[in-house]
Amino acid sequence: xIITSGAAxxxxxxxxxxxxxxxxxxxxxxxxxxxxxxxxQSRTGPPVIQPFLDVSKFMIKDTVQPERALAWLYNAAPIxxxxxxxxxxxxxxxxGLTFTPVLSGYGDLILVVYLLILPALAMVAGGFASSSPFxxxxxxxxxxxxxxxxxxxxxxxxxxxxxxxxxxPGGSVFGLAFIYSHPLWGQIGPSGxxxxxxxxxxxxxxxxxxxxxxxxxxxxxxxxIAEGLTAEYSGRNFALFYLADAAKMVAIGTLTIALFFPxxxxxxxxxxxxxxxxxxxxFFLVKLFLVVTLMVTLPRVAMARLKVSQVPSIYWxxxxxxxxxxxxxxxxxx
Amino acid sequence: xxxxxxxxxxxxxxxxxILIAVTCLFRSRGQKKYKEGTAQTQIFLSxxxxxxxxxxxxxxxxxxxxxFQILKRYYDPSVxxxxxIINDYIIWFIALVALTxxxxxxxxxx
Numbered sequence: 042x043i044i045t046s047g048a049a050x051x052x053x054x055x056x057x058x059x060x061x062x063x064x065x066x067x068x069x070x071x072x073x074x075x076x077x078x079x080x081x082q083s084r085t086g087p088p089v090i091q092p093f094l095d096v097s098k099f100m101i102k103d104t105v106q107p108e109r110a111l112a113w114l115y116n117a118a119p120i121x122x123x124x125x126x127x128x129x130x131x132x133x134x135x136x137g138l139t140f141t142p143v144l145s146g147y148g149d150l151i152l153v154v155y156l157l158i159l160p161a162l163a164m165v166a167g168g169f170a171s172s173s174p175f176x177x178x179x180x181x182x183x184x185x186x187x188x189x190x191x192x193x194x195x196x197x198x199x200x201x202x203x204x205x206x207x208x209x210p211g212g213s214v215f216g217l218a219f220i221y222s223h224p225l226w227g228q229i230g231p232s233g234x235x236x237x238x239x240x241x242x243x244x245x246x247x248x249x250x251x252x253x254x255x256x257x258x259x260x261x262x263x264x265x266i267a268e269g270l271t272a273e274y275s276g277r278n279f280a281l282f283y284l285a286d287a288a289k290m291v292a293i294g295t296l297t298i299a300l301f302f303p304x305x306x307x308x309x310x311x312x313x314x315x316x317x318x319x320x321x322x323x324f325f326l327v328k329l330f331l332v333v334t335l336m337v338t339l340p341r342v343a344m345a346r347l348k349v350s351q352v353p354s355i356y357w358x359x360x361x362x363x364x365x366x367x368x369x370x371x372x373x374x375x
Numbered sequence: 376x377x378x379x380x381x382x383x384x385x386x387x388x389x390x391x392x393i394l395i396a397v398t399c400l401f402r403s404r405g406q407k408k409y410k411e412g413t414a415q416t417q418i419f420l421s422x423x424x425x426x427x428x429x430x431x432x433x434x435x436x437x438x439x440x441x442x443f444q445i446l447k448r449y450y451d452p453s454v455x456x457x458x459x460i461i462n463d464y465i466i467w468f469i470a471l472v473a474l475t476x477x478x479x480x481x482x483x484x485x
Contacts, residue, residue: 052390053393056390056393056394057393057397060394060397099405100404100405100406101405101406102406103406103408103409103410103415104405104406104407104408104409105409105410105415105416106409106416107416107417107418108416108417108418109418109425109428119402120395120398120399120402121395123394123398124391124394124395124397124398125391125394127394128387128390128391128394131390144386144387144390147382147383147386147387148381148382148383148386148387149380149381149382150380151380151382152380152382152387156387171418172418172428173418173419173420174418174420174425174426175419175420181440185440213381215379215380215381216381267419267421272418272419273418273419276405276406276409277402277404277405277406277407278402280405281398281401281402349440349444350444
């Protein structure tokens with residue numbers, strides 16, 4: 042494979058630009074999430090820019106390293122966590138169909154599903170390395186959650202790729218750009234639509250587990266284990282985890298949009314060119330806002346934290362069963 | 376025709392390395408100092424005295440506690456079956472060989 046220096050420079054600039062914008066969006070949506078959740082609970086809540094203020098505050102606070110911590114791993118974990126989340130963003134069609142992923146053609150849906158494990162693994166490693174009993178318990182719980190939600194998530198990914206392969210034999214059905222440009226909803230019968238709705242439900246349940254938010258926030262569980270994994274993290278290290286969390290919310294939201302809502306608005310209103318791309322980009326941000334609200338904010342406000350033993354049970358039995366039924370319904374020919 | 380998944384590990388690693396470099400650059404802008412050798416560096420344990428290092432053991436059974444809990448109906452008989460007595464394992468082996476032979480015999484008839 043030959044990569045020209047111009048293409049390489051473009052990829053580096055694209056990578057850094059997307060990293061900055063992905064983090065910006067993640068912090069902004071975190072702000073919306075907190076504001077909406079507060080209003081749902083009849084509170085005023087913090088300003089939307091609060092996450093930005095939080096990060097700037099974390100950066101000037103002492104970065105304490107516990108005496109017994111395994112220093113190199115303790116410090117490397119937040120760096121790897123943030124870098125790996127942004128790597129995921131490079132493979133995703135962030136911004137709509139006209140914005141080709143930076144690494145389009147170099148990785149697919151299966152890679153994205155597995156790359157999404159990396160930030161959580163880094164957090165687990167950091168938790169164990171910090172030598173805190175609270176963090177150790179949190180790391181154990183995070184591992185259980187990870188192993189639980191991977192199976193239903195894999196079923197969702199495979200179901201959509203399988204259906205695309207049936208409709209477009211020979212197409213690059215695992216490629217995110219291909220998936221985004223070939224929406225399924227209009228090409229499947231009633232049983233397929235029910236199947237897609239079930240798969241959407243499965244990913245809605247998986248997302249709070251991926252982000253470790255309520256009701257699947259057993260690894261943090263402030264009243265029980267004092268934030269668990271991040272109990273010993275502070276200052277700039279904690280800021281990196283915070284940013285990784287924000288960027289991961291954007292990555293999972295973008296993945297959900299690519300799989301289930303891959304529609305642009307410019308063809309509908311008949312605007313092309315650069316203005317059309319700009320409108321599609323704004324439309325994408327609106328979709329991302331709605332997806333984050335549905336998958337993160339609503340469950341966080343409406344539900345209570347589950348018990349440790351309930352998490353694998355919910356993912357392995359109910360969610361996996363729903364995803365498999367969705368897969369079977371999607372397999373039925375129109 | 377079935378389309379296969381694809382990825383380029385070299386590109387993925389290069390991207391990851393660039394992003395790690397950018398992240399390190401951003402991290403270097405933050406506060407580096409803290410008060411070494413003070414109470415600040417003690418781990419937080421709700422006011423309790425942290426246990427000695429040699430007393431902290433993490434067993435795999437602890438890590439997979441949630442799984443053991445929900446799969447109790449599978450694990451309990453499995454654990455009971457592992458008695459540690461060699462005679463029991465040989466009985467299991469003979470029984471499985473007999474079962475496999477029967478299955479292969481039936482399969483050869485069809």
